[in-house]
Amino acid sequence: MAELNKQDYEPGTHVDLAPPVSQVGITGWMRKNLFSTPTNVVLTILTIYFLYKVIPPVLNWAFIDAVFSDLDHRNECREIAGGACWAVVRARLEQFIYGFYPEHLRWRVNLTFVLMFVALLPLLYDNVPKRKYLLWFSLIYPFFAFFMLWGGLGLEDVESAKMGGFMLTVLIGMTGIVVSLPLGIALSLGRHSSAPIIKVLSVWYIEFFRGVPLITLLFVASTLLNYFMPPGTHFDLLLRVIIMVILFAAAYIAEVIRGGLAAIPKGQFEAADALGLSYAKSMRLIILPQALKISIPGIVNTFIGLYKDTTLVVIVGLLDPLGISRATLADSSWQGLSTELYIFIALGFFISCFAMSRYSLYLERKLDTGHRVK
């Protein structure tokens, strides 16, 4: 007895006695995590009440009273149940993915999409087997993708007006980020450089594109860009939008990389100079590899932002998922089902963006254990 009273063990860990019910198991967990202080008790009760109020109606609408079957008209949905009419998503699912890309050519989109991951793999993870060869593939991939999607050289041409849905989102986002990367690097070096004119021009560029909303740039692309080109020049809206997105993204990438450059200790620059390396060499071999490595999470985050911003192209009339939903809702069979479509699109974005932000977190953690400059 006397020994028990000495209590040289943590509560609940004594070998002979069962731990108090209040310390372990569900009760223990609840005491620790839900009801530890009076404030927490109140918060917990409020939260549970909130969840109770919100979750059942949402579940009812989205699942229990919802219609999932393959129907042709919204009225058929209403006849079955009063909840969500997911039949509209089912009827237009292919459009939401491919836009109006010709059906017999969709394998090209699928192939391009799958190979995109093969091309991304060596860039995103550094312990991929045969990374060197894969990197070569990554380099060729953009040209390959362009050829696959637009056609040419024997493949049937597909006009850009046929592209839409999530395919368009990925296309604009990926092209934007890939092409803007070199431009962004150049701009960040320009901003970092000691040459006054280049510095000023880079700063102007970056401040201009970061200072105006993307939507106004898209308006410029859709209404004004033609004025800036030689008379009669004709290149299509998608291309113009992509150009604007590239110019826009480059400014943001430049700022991300500038952050990376700023984080590199001065000693690195001085050491490179001391070794007698030329500017180009010191940048290429010493500075940029470090700066880019630090910047990768930022670049991924910029990409997520850009990917989400591609929804704005609907405002200039491109058929991204929101544009497809607009076209769908204009069909009198499916009028009025906007909530279902918006939620479907929101889920699509959530899944992809969440996955990417997880990846970016993973990278940040990985880099943190490395030699980040504090």
Place this chain on the structure above:
Amino acid sequence: MIIQIIVVIIVLSLLGFFIRNTVNNLEALGAEVGYGFLFNPSNYDINQHLIEYSSRSTHLRATMVGLINTGLVAVVGIVLATLIGFVAGVLRLSSNFLVNRLAYIFVEFTRNVPVLLWILLWHGVLIHSLPHPRQAITIYDVTFLANRGFYVPKPLLDPLFWLVAIAAVVAIIGAVIFSKYAKRKQELTGEQLPVIWINSALIVFVPLLVFWLTGTPATLEMPVFEGFNFKGGIVLSPEFIALTLALAVYTGAFIAEIVRAGILSVSHGQTEAAYALGVKPSWTMRLVILPQALRVVVPPMISQYLNLTKNSSLAIAVGYMDVVATIGGISLNQTGRALECMSIVLLIYLCLSLSISAFMNFYNKRISLVER
């Protein structure tokens, strides 16, 4: 040097190329560039105008109305986003499992869906779930909430009201002087005065007292349902509410992460040291943690404010008449002067953004001075 010259040549030739093309194209169309149209009547109505405006007013006036509407969304949105962000950021660190999970879900779900979609969804939810004005939700028949907007009484000011305004200014000046005095006293003697209580009392009661003494020189105009709609009072349209809320919640989710990272960035040793010195937990937060966290938090937060201001241009999706929807929207459509209208819109946003970044640079310099 050589590279600089080349860059200048490229930039100049590109610019020349664009300008020359533009001139050629406009010539070919027979259209002349000019801003004279700004002084013609706009011919369209705007539902929310904080300054005098009608369809007889000029396009320039319409631009001003739009600019003020943009400013309103930006200011209200920024205040709300900061509140939401701080609350969600702190809840994210709560020891309560349910609360921090819920905050986590909120933040992740909000951040990872495009803001345009949020705006559309919020708008849809507002106009579909709120009742018609006839069945408006009301608090003591003073404020009304319906799918046409949120109606609150509007204060009508009598001429004598300026006395109250002066009293308020005097009270604020007094509060500032008092806090300086209190600070000096604390530095000299260590004695602490209840500054917050006294100052709040000063700022609230002095104007109230003057208000009462001058014989309540203001009346409230109540919103009254009449015919189709409420008349009188101030109305916040569902478009405004949807846009502001969507932007505030979206930006708030980003700010929450910034706040969380900021608080986590303050080393735990600081808290422990403060406790060891016998500082109360609430004071530790206020005097030790927050000032240090703020230095990390503020710069990214201001860039979020900038994003919110720029994202307010999505107003066009729900029909809120901001600067893009007025001069860059209806005016552009009606006059066909794309070049002129878009240049005005770009210029306005550029000015807004540059002034916010200028402020940010100023602030950064200030806090880096504090760092010593």
Place this chain on the structure above:
Amino acid sequence: MQVGKYQLFVATIFVGMETQLNNEVKIMRLTKYLSIVVAVLALGVSGVSSAGMLDDIKARGHLQCGINTGLTGFAFTDDAGNWQGFDVALCQAVAAAVFGDASAVKYTNLTGKTRFPSLNAGEVDMLSRNTTWTYSRDVDLKMTFLGVNYYDGQGFIVPAALGVTSATQLDGASVCIQTGTTTELNLADFFRGNNMNYEPVPIETNEEARNSYLAGRCDVYTTDRSGLAATRASLDNPQDHVVLPEIISKEPLGPVVRHGDDEWADIVRWTLNVIIIAEEKGITSENVAAMAAEVQKDAELNRMFGTEGEYGAMLGLSADWVVNVISAVGNYGEIFEKYLGVNTDIGLERGVNALWTDGGLIYSPPYR
């Protein structure tokens, strides 16, 4: 041609720079290299040759037609993803006239804001996007309007429960409007003219406007009467909504091309006209082949079918271009009935859009 002019311009700049810095051989080499790059960039974007638009379009192999991003009955996608509708049919008709193939057309979806800049920039060959013919668009924006394929007018729809019978009773109402159109101008004029107040609720698309109206965001929805009919037809209980008798504006909708190529304008104009004449003469997509095969008593028919005179060649088209048009899309009445008529969801009466012989306004100059 244009690119050549531009090259000259760039070359002048570079020559100027080079004479200034002629001791810097390195720079010269670089600038030359750069001028080539810029010129190639400029060439990379295809220039339009100075030949007529018809030749350009024929060389290209398809018609580029500007249509709405989605308007029930006028331009919408079916479940297979093909564009359909009253406006789209006109694009198909023009394609049939030029190529003999109604599918040789590609669509560009244009918003209210982008339609005129796109047309001006040559991005589309024609606009068939429920566009109202107005003075300032015709004169100030330098558009060429080619006729009217639908006589519309702005009206109002209100819930029957409101008990409103006339638009003049709408003082203080909230009004949903689609932006980017003449609608908001008419509305401002109407309410101002009648000394009434209103709350304008501007909305981008017809669909969103309809949703807002149904949700009670506004008391009344105003747009062209065709749009109102389409909207009303798509409601769950159409009888609960009434279209008010007032028509507050004239909205003649029709195809548009840009100033500058009258031959091309003639082709689009006469494509529209022959569709109208076809209805007048009882030519349909079913009987056109049979009718064209034999000589008709009516000489105008023979001229249209290309069996008399060289009328097709005058436009630079094939002799049987009318036959191609009608067999591809049908006559005006057929198109109307297919997309807008009483048997569709929209259920529009012909009304003023009946032929002039039936008391309507649809009228074509003679094919002579």
